[in-house]
Amino acid sequence: MSHAATHDHHDDHHGAPKSFFQRWFMSTNHKDIGTLYLVFALVMFFIGGSFAMLIRAELFTPGMQLMQPYFFNQLTTMHALVMIFGAIMPAFVGLGNWMIPLMVGAPDMALPRMNNLSFWILPFAFTLMLSTLFMAGGGPAGGWTMYPPLSLQSDSLAYVVFAVHLMGISSIMGAINIIATILNMRAPGMELLKMPVFVWSWLITAFLLIAVMPVLAGAVTMLLTDKYFGTNFFNPGGGGDPVLYQHIFWFFGHPEVYIMILPAFGIISEIIPTFARKPIFGYKAMVFAIASIAFLSFIVWAHHMFAVGLPMGAEIFFMYATMLIAVPTGVKVFNWVSTMWGGSMTFETPMLFAIAFVILFTIGGFSGLMLALVPADFQYHDTYFVVAHFHYVLVTGALFAIIAATYYWLPKWSGRMYSEFWAKMHFWNSVIWVNVLFFPQHFLGLAGMPRRIPDYNVAFANFNMISSIGGFLFGASQLIFLGVLIHGVWFSKKKATDRVWEGAKGLEWTVPSPAPHHTFDVPPVIHDDELAHGHVND
Amino acid sequence: MTSGGIRRSFTAWAALALALFGGVAQADPHPYQLNMQRGASTWSQVPYDLNNISLGVCVVIGILVFGAMFIAMFRFRKSRGAVAEKWSHNTMLEIVWTTIPVIILIVLAYLATGGITSWSDTTGSQMTVKVTGYQWKWRYDYVDYLGKPISKVGFMSKLDTQSDQTRQLGSGMDPYAVKVGDENTYLLNVDKPLVVPVDTKIRFVITGADVIHSWWVPALGWKLDAIPGIINAAWTNIKEPGTYRGQCAELCGQDHGFMPIVVVAKSKPDFAKWLAEQEAQSAAPAAAPAAASTAAAPAAEQTATAPATAK
Amino acid sequence: MPEAAGRPEKPIHMTQPKMQHAAIDQYDAERRKGVRRTVKILVVIAAAFFLVSFVQIVLMK
Structure with missing residues (x-):
């Protein structure tokens, strides 16, 4: 194809299609697909959040008040599946879709039609999975980890397995697209070591996705054949091994945990330099830390299984490998603090969420270090201490980063400034109530309350009630978020400038606000001064 | 900083715990229980001690890191007229904050390994x-x-x-x-x-x-x-x-x-x-x-x- | 800002200067080839990991 034809073709499409159906259902535009992902994630966030509200309501006082234990188990299972696969992961894919082409100076993703497909699989996958809640046998109730033999007792297994297959295909296609974009679509002069840390974090995350989603697919396929086709992969009666499933699952599961946090590291590494008005401390160290965390994530999976009775040598190996992760993670935290040191800081909402992230994620990291110590884990394992730990890293970690990114880039997406006052209301409410919600859960776990139980001894009553109150108010605070978003997208009178934030650097801020339907049709000429990380010499 | 810090924080923590629950012969779990129980077996002290030591280590590191962060947030505010500096690199610092965690981790790993070894030995049971x-x-x-x-x-x-x-x-x-x-x-x-x-x-x-x-x-x-x-x-x-x-x-x-x-x-x-x-x-x-x-x-x-x- | 001759003036949606048109043709072709190669490699990796999860049975039994 001659270049004239190529570019005339692009020139015909400077505006978005007028028809609603064409624009949103048949879109191949990275910005529109990014928006779809983000809206989908927001919807799933509220659905998964409503499950959490029901869980906390049942746990408000001792005794069963609201539901049968089996339904409680369905709620905990669905809460996890919806939040992990429906909210956190699609939100990061949405952010990647929107921002990666803008950040590397590409006109779109490398494979725009596949991009459309990988989004539109998701609503079907989740309809399939959520529909099981309305079926006679109920939804999956064996925990999101789907450990056999328990998960094989569930009538909805086939639906969940099929839904997981769909999500997996969607994630793999999304990951292929992101890697192909980053490796091939960068504007000339955007060298790998000048890319934003967010792009780096997504590049590494996408490799994790490609490596582990197929493993999950394999694991759940074996569950399916065990239940319906008479195989005995995990059935001890037929010579199978239930622990083998756990090995395969966590070989997926632990990198999955980092899939949900590495892009968050990237986001925070963009936001803090912007509002500190100082280049990020140790750019190469940051990138290297992400890469080494990703590598280590493949050799620590059995730390989820310290209580299954592994051989002593295995427990020691996995404990050492797990503890090693504290080093690159510590480097990241120290680098963020050093980025702030000597800066000229202002505290707009994205920065507030980023600072909360650094503190609260680090607390989650501390409890992670404690959990790595095998003898102590014999006590912590499967208690509320673990629940507190992973909610600190996933809610105040991943989710806070997503919210920070939303406030950071929303003016670029909508062309309007959100209400700073209400955004700060959202921040302070979130940050206070999330701690009231999750901090007491550490105490519950240490005192001996197992996780995934619908009822408990009265000794656990006080902290459970405090935690539930925090939960309800944290849930309610997210309605402020919804309000700020609706106002900031459609109603705000305050126009955003192109640069939006005084200290913002990078290609995404050189396009107008709102970002036009097509950007960088013709590759930009890169000036290193324009880039957030253009002058790396460390 | 390491061993002294550990011991100091551990002592401080133990004093706090004693003040809260000292001398109370209560069955576990009990209302407002904040920490893991000491346990009643010859081995149960191991996870209890590891829990307290690692918690102490985390609290000390937390105070240092968050303290530095809050100082930065007050000293380097634009509203106080702070002007951003240009540096983004300090080899000495980076070596220090990679080495110190490694040393702390080695100590913790040593203690934990001893605990696993004694737990795994089921020989000589009566x-x-x-x-x-x-x-x-x-x-x-x-x-x-x-x-x-x-x-x-x-x-x-x-x-x-x-x-x-x-x-x-x-x-x-x-x-x-x-x-x-x-x-x-x-x-x-x-x-x-x-x-x-x-x-x-x-x-x-x-x-x-x-x-x-x-x-x-x-x-x-x-x-x-x-x-x-x-x-x-x-x-x-x-x-x-x-x-x-x-x-x-x-x-x-x-x-x-x-x-x-x-x-x-x-x-x-x-x-x-x-x-x-x-x-x-x-x-x-x-x-x-x-x-x-x-x-x-x-x-x-x-x-x-x-x-x-x-x- | 230099634009290719004879090309209709379109609104420029960037404050950033653009690349010269002469360089774009080759850049586009390389990009397409690169994407194809990357996708091929990645699909092979994904398929390999899927199969390896089954092979674990053989390795561990």
């Missing part, structure tokens, strides 16, 4: 009990004691009737009313507890009958999964007579929250007497109805014979 997890109850079979095989002493252990009635949806019964003596035992009591002697190295062989369960008594310091098709082994040596309560710790279906574990530790003579009674009962099949009625008797009777408070 007694063996087989534990089997069922949906949703436990089975205990006494295999041998002081080198002699025990035949036909084994029983099911499930949630006590009072808790079971109270926990039904819409029962209208008060969980706070479920008590043995002064202790609230809602969901933490069974019809027939596991009875074991003190000062005896007891080997548990643990397995599951249907799905995966996990046998956990916090006072013993560990939990271990009960997996169908696999036999796991662990040991304990309880120091004090008492009643120790725990729960299933691996999601095992709808009544996962309702299959508690109660271990009653008796002095060696008391245990020998108890064991003889059990053997006599199982030896005389005619006495089976009597045994059944003992088993069905309120758990209060079972536990009342044991000292009222744990430790």
Whole structure:
């Protein structure tokens, strides 16, 4: 194809299609697909959040008040599946879709039609999975980890397995697209070591996705054949091994945990330099830390299984490998603090969420270090201490980063400034109530309350009630978020400038606000001064 | 900073804990319990100490890092006229904050490795009990004691009737009313507890009958999964007579929250007497109805014979 | 800003200067080839990991 034809073709499409159906259902535009992902994630966030509200309501006082234990188990299972696969992961894919082409100076993703497909699989996958809640046998109730033999007792297994297959295909296609974009679509002069840390974090995350989603697919396929086709992969009666499933699952599961946090590291590494008005401390160290965390994530999976009775040598190996992760993670935290040191800081909402992230994620990291110590884990394992730990890293970690990114880039997406006052209301409410919600859960776990139980001894009553109150108010605070978003997208009178934030650097801020339907049709000429990380010499 | 910091923070923490709970002989769990229990076995001190030491390390690092961050947030505000500096690199600092965590981790890893080694050594046990997890109850079979095989002493252990009635949806019964003596035992009591002697190295062989369960008594310091098709082994040596309560710790279906574990530790003579009674009962099949009625008797009777408070 | 001759003036949606048109043709072709190669490699990796999860059975039994 001659270049004239190529570019005339692009020139015909400077505006978005007028028809609603064409624009949103048949879109191949990275910005529109990014928006779809983000809206989908927001919807799933509220659905998964409503499950959490029901869980906390049942746990408000001792005794069963609201539901049968089996339904409680369905709620905990669905809460996890919806939040992990429906909210956190699609939100990061949405952010990647929107921002990666803008950040590397590409006109779109490398494979725009596949991009459309990988989004539109998701609503079907989740309809399939959520529909099981309305079926006679109920939804999956064996925990999101789907450990056999328990998960094989569930009538909805086939639906969940099929839904997981769909999500997996969607994630793999999304990951292929992101890697192909980053490796091939960068504007000339955007060298790998000048890319934003967010792009780096997504590049590494996408490799994790490609490596582990197929493993999950394999694991759940074996569950399916065990239940319906008479195989005995995990059935001890037929010579199978239930622990083998756990090995395969966590070989997926632990990198999955980092899939949900590495892009968050990237986001925070963009936001803090912007509002500190100082280049990020140790750019190469940051990138290297992400890469080494990703590598280590493949050799620590059995730390989820310290209580299954592994051989002593295995427990020691996995404990050492797990503890090693504290080093690159510590480097990241120290680098963020050093980025702030000597800066000229202002505290707009994205920065507030980023600072909360650094503190609260680090607390989650501390409890992670404690959990790595095998003898102590014999006590912590499967208690509320673990629940507190992973909610600190996933809610105040991943989710806070997503919210920070939303406030950071929303003016670029909508062309309007959100209400700073209400955004700060959202921040302070979130940050206070999330701690009231999750901090007491550490105490519950240490005192001996197992996780995934619908009822408990009265000794656990006080902290459970405090935690539930925090939960309800944290849930309610997210309605402020919804309000700020609706106002900031459609109603705000305050126009955003192109640069939006005084200290913002990078290609995404050189396009107008709102970002036009097509950007960088013709590759930009890169000036290193324009880039957030253009002058790396460390 | 490392060892001194650890010791200082550990001392500070211990002082705080003593102020909060010192001298109170309370059974665990108790309301507003903030920390892990010390436990009652010879090994349970290991996770307790590791927990406190690692918590202390984390608190010290946390104070340093968050302290630096808050100082930065106050000193380097634009509203105070701070002008951004240009540096983004400091090799010395980076080496320091990579090396210090490595040293701390090596210390922690050393302590933890010792703990695993002692936990894994199930040799030299004087007694063996087989534990089997069922949906949703436990089975205990006494295999041998002081080198002699025990035949036909084994029983099911499930949630006590009072808790079971109270926990039904819409029962209208008060969980706070479920008590043995002064202790609230809602969901933490069974019809027939596991009875074991003190000062005896007891080997548990643990397995599951249907799905995966996990046998956990916090006072013993560990939990271990009960997996169908696999036999796991662990040991304990309880120091004090008492009643120790725990729960299933691996999601095992709808009544996962309702299959508690109660271990009653008796002095060696008391245990020998108890064991003889059990053997006599199982030896005389005619006495089976009597045994059944003992088993069905309120758990209060079972536990009342044991000292009222744990430790 | 230099634009290719004879090309209709369109609104420029960037404050950033653009690349010269002469260089774009080759850049586009390389990009397409690169994407194809990357996708091929990645699909092979994904398929390999899927199969490896089954092979674990053989390795561990």
